[in-house]
Amino acid sequence: MKKYTLFTVILSVILVFPKLVNAQGVQQQDRVQDPTMDVSITPNADENQVQNQNQYAVQNQGVETQLMSANQQMQKLMDMDGLGEDVRFRLGTLAQAHLQTQSQIQQEVNKLNSRSRATRLFAGTDLGAVKNMKAQLEQNRVRVQQLNELKNQLANEGELTMLQETIQAMNLENTALQERITAEDQQKSLFGWLFRLFAN
Numbered sequence: 332m333k334k335y336t337l338f339t340v341i342l343s344v345i346l347v348f349p350k351l352v353n354a355q356g357v358q359q360q361d362r363v364q365d366p367t368m369d370v371s372i373t374p375n376a377d378e379n380q381v382q383n384q385n386q387y388a389v390q391n392q393g394v395e396t397q398l399m400s401a402n403q404q405m406q407k408l409m410d411m412d413g414l415g416e417d418v419r420f421r422l423g424t425l426a427q428a429h430l431q432t433q434s435q436i437q438q439e440v441n442k443l444n445s446r447s448r449a450t451r452l453f454a455g456t457d458l459g460a461v462k463n464m465k466a467q468l469e470q471n472r473v474r475v476q477q478l479n480e481l482k483n484q485l486a487n488e489g490e491l492t493m494l495q496e497t498i499q500a501m502n503l504e505n506t507a508l509q510e511r512i513t514a515e516d517q518q519k520s521l522f523g524w525l526f527r528l529f530a531n
Contacts, residue, residue, distance in 0.1 A: 394440055394511050397504035398433050404500040405429055408493050418484050425474055429501075432467050432474075436508065439464045443515060455523025456515040458530045464515075468508050475501050 405426045414422070439460040446457055478498050485491050 394436070394504075394507045397500070397507040398436065401497070401500040401504040402430065402433060404493075404497040408490075408497045411490060411493055414490065415484070418481060421477075421481060425477060429471070429474055432470055436464060436467050439467070440511070443511075451518065451520060453521050454526055455520030456518050458526060461512055461515045462530075464508060464512050468505060468512065471501060471505050471508070475505070 405422075409419070409422055409426055439457075442457050442460040475498055478494060478501070482491060482494060485494060
């Protein structure tokens with residue numbers, strides 16, 4: 332009886348095992364011969380990387396363009412004739428503070444742009460740079476409020492128009508900056524959660 336049982340088990344293993352190995356071999360062969368299965372995954376990953384890089388490039392151009400535009404508008408406003416001394420002084424103070432803020436924003440944007448793909452993949456974004464950009468954004472919003480308060484002190488239609496254009500340029504700058512901050516905050520990484528845990 333034991334001989335029959337042992338013989339049956341050995342015979343089953345000899346007959347069934349090659350079929351299992353052959354089935355796995357055919358399955359592996361199908362994978363190798365079917366290039367659409369592997370190719371369809373890789374381009375999507377590459378497309379996502381390219382799309383993310385393009386998104387950062389567009390956002391970076393948006394921030395830099397809006398920084399320049401707001402700076403030019405502020406300079407045009409300062410160059411206007413007929414501004415009262417008090418208004419000119421307040422505008423000068425705001426313009427100087429705005430230039431310092433723009434310089435700091437540009438430094439933080441450069442830090443973010445210089446971060447390699449590998450660093451972004453593992454560590455994510457530069458949390459310190461994003462935090463500084465948020466602080467600068469808040470300062471810009473305060474300056475926009477101060478410029479809105481100056482509207483009441485201007486009587487000339489041309490001055491009011493120029494001030495409104497400056498406010499609009501600063502609002503566009505703030506919008507571009509907020510979009511970049513949001514994109515950086517939403518960036519996923521392998522260990523970014525750990526860095527965020529220690530950063531807070």
